[in-house]
Amino acid sequence: MSCLSVNNLCCIKRDRVLFERLNFRLQEQQALHVQGPNGAGKTSLLRILVGLAQADSGEVLWQQQKISESTRDFSSQLVYCGHKYAVNHSLSAAENLSFWCRMQNLGTHKDIFAVLDELGLVGLEHLPAGQLSAGQQRRIGLARLWLKPAKLWVLDEPFTALDTSAIELLSRKMEQHLAYHGMIVLTSHQSLELNHPVRSLQLEYRL
Numbered sequence: 756m757s758c759l760s761v762n763n764l765c766c767i768k769r770d771r772v773l774f775e776r777l778n779f780r781l782q783e784q785q786a787l788h789v790q791g792p793n794g795a796g797k798t799s800l801l802r803i804l805v806g807l808a809q810a811d812s813g814e815v816l817w818q819q820q821k822i823s824e825s826t827r828d829f830s831s832q833l834v835y836c837g838h839k840y841a842v843n844h845s846l847s848a849a850e851n852l853s854f855w856c857r858m859q860n861l862g863t864h865k866d867i868f869a870v871l872d873e874l875g876l877v878g879l880e881h882l883p884a885g886q887l888s889a890g891q892q893r894r895i896g897l898a899r900l901w902l903k904p905a906k907l908w909v910l911d912e913p914f915t916a917l918d919t920s921a922i923e924l925l926s927r928k929m930e931q932h933l934a935y936h937g938m939i940v941l942t943s944h945q946s947l948e949l950n951h952p953v954r955s956l957q958l959e960y961r962l
């Protein structure tokens with residue numbers, strides 16, 4: 756059974772304690788919605804969870820091992836979608852995803868065009884991503900969830916810029932992921948419409 760554990764986590768930015776003594780565990784088929792006002796520290800928390808930033812104290816464990824000591828195993832089980840689109844504007848959607856698949860050691864993924872089709876980007880696969888709309892660029896970023904079989908999804912504001920049909924598509928994909936023993940940590944200022952129980956972690960804005 757896969758497990759992400761957060762023990763006594765503390766994060767300080769510019770002398771402001773964003774959170775401290777933060778503890779939680781996440782297991783298969785569980786989703787955690789990190790909530791709170793602008794500047795509360797949601798993105799900071801997610802970046803610590805995926806190993807992109809260091810906590811001021813405390814630890815994040817994957818399968819009972821510190822993520823800094825199990826980098827390879829942890830990364831192979833993780834898809835992180837940050838709040839920025841993380842697409843190269845000069846490359847096309849297909850090139851962006853093909854590059855990402857290679858970086859993730861997934862090889863040249865034969866399903867890229869099928870996934871872009873499912874995400875409503877048919878006919879746009881070869882345009883430079885910089886010429887696409889915000890929602891279309893977000894869809895390219897989210898295509899990673901379709902391309903990599905990973906246990907843990909960490910998603911920072913994944914619904915931003917998406918239209919109703921894309922929100923619906925992503926919500927169903929999340930439900931499917933949870934049903935197949937996946938785990939999700941996400942932030943969203945929107946309420947979630949998932950047919951699956953979602954735990955909530957509320958961060959306050961601390962002065």
Ligand SMILES: Nc1ncnc2c1ncn2[C@@H]1O[C@H](COP(=O)(O)OP(=O)(O)OP(=O)(O)O)[C@@H](O)[C@H]1O
Pocket residue numbers: 768769773791792793794795796797798799800
């Ligand atoms: N690299 C950094 N250096 C200094 N301060 C930072 C850094 N990153 C974030 N902060 C500060 O930490 C606080 C929390 O930022 P964070 O992005 O985690 O908030 P958030 O809860 O995700 O907000 P939002 O809802 O607006 O996305 C903010 O006050 C921000 O200015």
